Amino acid sequence: MLLFFSCSNKVIVFTVFQVSKSDCFLAKDCSDVYACGYSTSGVYSVSSVDGPLQVYCEMVSGGQMTEDTGRYVILRRMNGEVNFFRPWKSYKWGFGNKGGEYWLGVEFMHQLTRYKLRVDLEDFEGQKAYALYKSFSVDSEADGYKLHVSGFVDGGAGDSLSPHNGMKFSTFDKDQDLLGDNCALKYYQGGFWYKNCYYTNPTGNYLWEKDNRVTNTGATWYYWKKSWNSLKSISMKIRRVK
Structure with a gap:
């Protein structure tokens, strides 16, 4: 399933588990993914020195959005x-x-x-x-x-x-x-x-x-x-x- 939202006036496409790279946005980490509008926990692509990196982003802590929302699991x-x-x-x-x-x-x-x-x-x-x-x-x-x-x-x-x-x-x-x-x-x-x-x-x-x-x-x-x-x-x- 694909999900769509806009960030900086451009459209970013996500699967249920993974955010795809676009010419608009490649997150540095999970807090960037969350800040750009995606709030479902799952596997996303973030940037690293060695290229795109798959990580699991935890968007909800204890069932509620908090200032710590957007952690990624190491x-x-x-x-x-x-x-x-x-x-x-x-x-x-x-x-x-x-x-x-x-x-x-x-x-x-x-x-x-x-x-x-x-x-x-x-x-x-x-x-x-x-x-x-x-x-x-x-x-x-x-x-x-x-x-x-x-x-x-x-x-x-x-x-x-x-x-x-x-x-x-x-x-x-x-x-x-x-x-x-x-x-x-x-x-x-x-x-x-x-x-x-x-x-x-x-x-x-x-x-x-x-x-x-x-x-x-x-x-x-x-x-x-x-x-x-x-x-x-x-x-x-x-x-x-x-």
């Missing part, structure tokens, strides 16, 4: 459909299903400036919480895609990401953590800004069971309930700071 875990035990190249450029589980790619995260981050969590009992960070950025590959995150605001989840601040990105075939062993390879089978090793591991093995005896190997966020138990869902979303 990570989503929800059902285990995608294997996250992948090499450096995959984590650099991204992988997965933009409408489901996926990782945007640290190279594209590096290209972003002046962004804030929201992390949404849900456990297997249906309880939800979130964490906000007023500043989020990633250094270049030459600097190991080092993470910079600050300005934590608690939405009930606690702060499990700040302990990773200043860390380089690691995968099973590129170890840049501070542990003698490779965190990604030996323990957690994902890719992340591991230290020695982690307080959150959103790219760990997806565990379908809600068995609390299964710990340390799943998609976790420790400071929510002070637990290493795997989560049912975890997503990381960013929006440009005005």
